[in-house]
Amino acid sequence: MQGRLILGLVIALFSANAALAETGYIRAREAxxxxxxxxAADQVVALHKGDKIEIIKHQGRWLKVTAxxxxxxxxxxxxxxxxxxxxxxxxxxxxxxSLEDSARRRASASTSAAAARGLRSDERARxxxxxxxDFGAVREMESTGVSEDEAVKFxxxxx
Amino acid sequence: MGALFSITLVxxxxxxxxxxxxxxxxxxxxxxxxxLSTTTADDVRAEINFxxxxxxxxxxxxxxxxxxxxxxxxxxxxxxxAVQSGRPELSYHFAVLDTDTINAYSAPGGYIFITxxxxxxxxxxxxMAAVLAHEIAHVSERHIVNALHIRARDTSGxxxxxxxxxxxxxxxxxxxxxxxxQAVKILFESGYSQQDELQADRVATLLLxxxxxxxxxxxxxxxRAHSRDNEAQAINTTHPPSAERLASLDRLIREEHLADLDxxxxxxxxxxxxxxx
Numbered sequence: 001m002q003g004r005l006i007l008g009l010v011i012a013l014f015s016a017n018a019a020l021a022e023t024g025y026i027r028a029r030e031a032x033x034x035x036x037x038x039x040a041a042d043q044v045v046a047l048h049k050g051d052k053i054e055i056i057k058h059q060g061r062w063l064k065v066t067a068x069x070x071x072x073x074x075x076x077x078x079x080x081x082x083x084x085x086x087x088x089x090x091x092x093x094x095x096x097x098s099l100e101d102s103a104r105r106r107a108s109a110s111t112s113a114a115a116a117r118g119l120r121s122d123e124r125a126r127x128x129x130x131x132x133x134d135f136g137a138v139r140e141m142e143s144t145g146v147s148e149d150e151a152v153k154f155x156x157x158x159x
Numbered sequence: 160m161g162a163l164f165s166i167t168l169v170x171x172x173x174x175x176x177x178x179x180x181x182x183x184x185x186x187x188x189x190x191x192x193x194x195l196s197t198t199t200a201d202d203v204r205a206e207i208n209f210x211x212x213x214x215x216x217x218x219x220x221x222x223x224x225x226x227x228x229x230x231x232x233x234x235x236x237x238x239x240x241a242v243q244s245g246r247p248e249l250s251y252h253f254a255v256l257d258t259d260t261i262n263a264y265s266a267p268g269g270y271i272f273i274t275x276x277x278x279x280x281x282x283x284x285x286x287m288a289a290v291l292a293h294e295i296a297h298v299s300e301r302h303i304v305n306a307l308h309i310r311a312r313d314t315s316g317x318x319x320x321x322x323x324x325x326x327x328x329x330x331x332x333x334x335x336x337x338x339x340x341q342a343v344k345i346l347f348e349s350g351y352s353q354q355d356e357l358q359a360d361r362v363a364t365l366l367l368x369x370x371x372x373x374x375x376x377x378x379x380x381x382x383r384a385h386s387r388d389n390e391a392q393a394i395n396t397t398h399p400p401s402a403e404r405l406a407s408l409d410r411l412i413r414e415e416h417l418a419d420l421d422x423x424x425x426x427x428x429x430x431x432x433x434x435x436x
Contacts, residue, residue, distance in 0.1 A: 028369065029242040039368045040419045049247055061365075077245060077365055085248035088203045090211070133215035137223050141214070141254040141270070144230050151238035155370060158423040 022055040027080040033072035037062035044072035210268030216343045221256035232432040237291045243369045244299040265294035284425035289377035292363035302355040373422035378408040
């Protein structure tokens with residue numbers, strides 16, 4: 001009888017801890033889990049984007065977490081409460097009109113002709129008193145991107 | 160426009176409230192996490208499209224510097240920082256603005272700008288990275304997005320921009336343009352709230368740590384920038400007084416023992432790409 005009571009208490013405590021644990025996901029490309037809540041501490045393990053963690057404790061900007069069999073501290077800047085989204089792009093050849101497009105998709109069939117007509121980016125600029133807009137330069141800027149893999153590799157080649 | 164103003168005031172007030180929590184940074188971090196937890200793919204699309212219009216305004220004011228090698232270098236360093244910033248759904252874009260003015264800008268959705276003057280003031284790659292990281296932090300912490308309430312749709316009773324546009328009225332379009340003007344005003348005139356600026360400094364410094372770069376670089380760069388005679392021309396107009404920023408960074412460096420870390424400065428290749436200009 002006493003043994004059952006102890007077992008029951010252990011199960012109750014375990015359940016309470018499980019209920020308190022908060023699930024998080026790594027949102028950065030890589031997150032170092034440290035032995036102590038300090039960037040200068042030794043590293044326990046490196047986690048990667050999308051990895052699931054259980055958050056045991058908050059301390060300032062640091063989270064005490066478990067990941068698999070490993071336990072340690074990770075910066076809360078690298079963690080979100082939901083799995084990271086996939087890459088989202090609006091660069092489908094349109095000139096910044098997708099905001100109106102997405103609004104129109106949700107609009108009812110009775111949407112007015114004016115809404116369907118939308119407003120081009122250059123027209124928006126002309127409506128403003130705050131200066132000109134250069135979408136050609138934006139497109140040029142967007143065309144000079146580098147891949148994440150080559151950027152990380154480049155950063156690893158310190159000199 | 161009244162609705163937009165009231166929304167902005169709420170955001171600013173929330174930011175100020177965080178300082179009374181004792182551990183303001185941790186409080187802000189919880190706000191950050193909560194905001195992300197309710198962000199939808201449509202919200203992100205709205206943010207990018209709005210940011211694209213803001214970026215076009217920045218580029219309407221300052222021309223691009225057409226230097227392929229330099230732009231690629233800035234993009235490589237900036238992208239390496241951005242992948243650690245906690246917004247993997249965004250593709251960041253980097254550009255150098257052809258002006259002597261010492262400044263940097265960012266637009267929602269991942270558009271990051273640094274001026275030629277700001278590059279020339281840096282003495283190594285970690286300092287350039289620090290400037291980029293500060294701007295990335297404004298994006299990752301969604302400072303303009305939160306101030307102007309840019310979401311695809313809104314269940315809180317406030318008015319999202321897409322809802323305004325979905326109404327299809329001239330009033331809605333004017334509201335979009337006014338929000339755009341307000342974002343541009345933040346970038347070029349009024350600046351971010353002091354709370355947002357100090358947070359961007361702290362996040363930027365921690366981003367340097369997570370990227371293996373010298374965590375003292377931002378503090379070093381800001382001290383140099385504010386000691387220059389021409390600071391009143393640019394940085395002071397849109398940033399808090401230097402003493403407060405430096406004091407805030409000093410606290411972070413002390414609390415996190417960042418001076419003990421051995422981060423890279425990458426002076427050699429910085430000289431190759433930037434100082435050779």
